Amino acid sequence: MTAPYLAAEELTVAVGGRDVIAGVSLTASRGQLIALVGPNGAGKTTLLRALAGLLPSRGGLTVGGEAVTSLAPRERAKRFAYLPQGHVVHWPLPVRDVVALGRYPHGAVDPARLSRGDAEAVARAMRIADLDALADRPVTELSGGEKSRVALARMLAVEAPVVLADEPVASLDPYYQLEVLGLLQRTARAGALVVVVTHDLGLAARFADRVLVLAAGRLVIDGTPEEALGEDPLAEVFRITAWRGGAADQPVVVPWSAV
Ligand SMILES: Nc1ncnc2c1ncn2[C@@H]1O[C@H](COP(=O)(O)OP(=O)(O)OP(=O)(O)O)[C@@H](O)[C@H]1O
Numbered sequence: 470m471t472a473p474y475l476a477a478e479e480l481t482v483a484v485g486g487r488d489v490i491a492g493v494s495l496t497a498s499r500g501q502l503i504a505l506v507g508p509n510g511a512g513k514t515t516l517l518r519a520l521a522g523l524l525p526s527r528g529g530l531t532v533g534g535e536a537v538t539s540l541a542p543r544e545r546a547k548r549f550a551y552l553p554q555g556h557v558v559h560w561p562l563p564v565r566d567v568v569a570l571g572r573y574p575h576g577a578v579d580p581a582r583l584s585r586g587d588a589e590a591v592a593r594a595m596r597i598a599d600l601d602a603l604a605d606r607p608v609t610e611l612s613g614g615e616k617s618r619v620a621l622a623r624m625l626a627v628e629a630p631v632v633l634a635d636e637p638v639a640s641l642d643p644y645y646q647l648e649v650l651g652l653l654q655r656t657a658r659a660g661a662l663v664v665v666v667t668h669d670l671g672l673a674a675r676f677a678d679r680v681l682v683l684a685a686g687r688l689v690i691d692g693t694p695e696e697a698l699g700e701d702p703l704a705e706v707f708r709i710t711a712w713r714g715g716a717a718d719q720p721v722v723v724p725w726s727a728v
Contacts, residue, residue: 474499474662475520475631478529482512482519489515490526491686497679499630502657503664504673506697507683508707513666514554516683517633520664521549532631546574550629554636554666556620561607564619568594571626590626597652598622599645613640621649625656632656632663638672650676670711674698674722682706694720704728 473496482490489512497503505513519526522537522545530537532548540548550571558567569580571594572587583591595601598618603611608619617640624632634653638646646669654676657663667673673680673694680697682690684706690697698720703711712723 473497474533476529476531477520480516480519480526480528480530482515482524482526484515484524489686490519492528493683493686493688494528495681495688495691497662497664499660499662500657501662501678502654502676503662504677504680504694505664505666505683506668506670506673506680511683512686513683514635515686517551517635517664517666521545521551521631521633523551543574547627548629548631550624550627550632552620552624552632552634552637554639557616558608558619561609563605564600564608564611565591565595565604567608567619568600568622568626571623574627590628593628594622594626597625599648614642614645617641618645618649625652630661632661634663635666636668637665638667638669646672670698670703670707670722670724674720694722698722 476496478494480490480493481488493516505517507513515524518524520530537545566580569577569583569591572583572590575587577583577587595604598621600618600622603615608616611619617637621637624634632653638649641649650672653663653665677694680692680694681688682697682702689706690702703709708728710725710728712725714721
């Protein structure tokens, strides 16, 4: 196992006067795809934002051995690529220019005048997200799923060591759900630490190396998909039963009934 790249020690996040995240400790290495799961309101988005230094927190938080709070905003934006939930762009910019916004932390302020390195990163992200055919279309005219892929490509264009994606497949059809999880898995295999928030326990089981289960702001399970999505955690945390099996050496979890 490679050395931890991201470390949180007793991380606590207060929102609206109460601790929404309470004493979360974890370490994570580059090369891993981690699924962050939990019921509605458990604190997944809050934890993801806090890990990127987008929310003030108490406790320890380091990235690459440095305190996240010690990093200048631009340096933080280079270390953490963050895909917010339900991301929308309201300006009718061409898809390619929206993806180029991902190079802003690297100093690219004008999509029409990208350096060669920035242009190559944008082209890589567009290709990975299967957007070449949409490159010149105004982003406002795309379908919800197409917009999601643009947001994903913008995030990938950062080429950051840590990728934090909040429900990246929520509005995608099954083909692109599998494609996007597959590409995030390849991004992890290429050396990034990828954390994905999802309600799709089947995709979490199928693609994640490790699953973090959050309940009422606490990290209650940190384990393999088999451990984290076993019968007891599903009943106690998610209040469901599931059909569990395996295919091609991968765990299969199909939510079955509410308990
Ligand atoms: N700005 C805010 N002010 C007050 N409370 C907030 C704020 N943002 C989040 N919360 C509360 O913090 C808790 C965790 O919210 P969060 O969005 O992190 O949960 P989540 O696990 O991502 O939920 P979901 O699965 O529904 O997206 C919720 O109870 C929510 O009401």
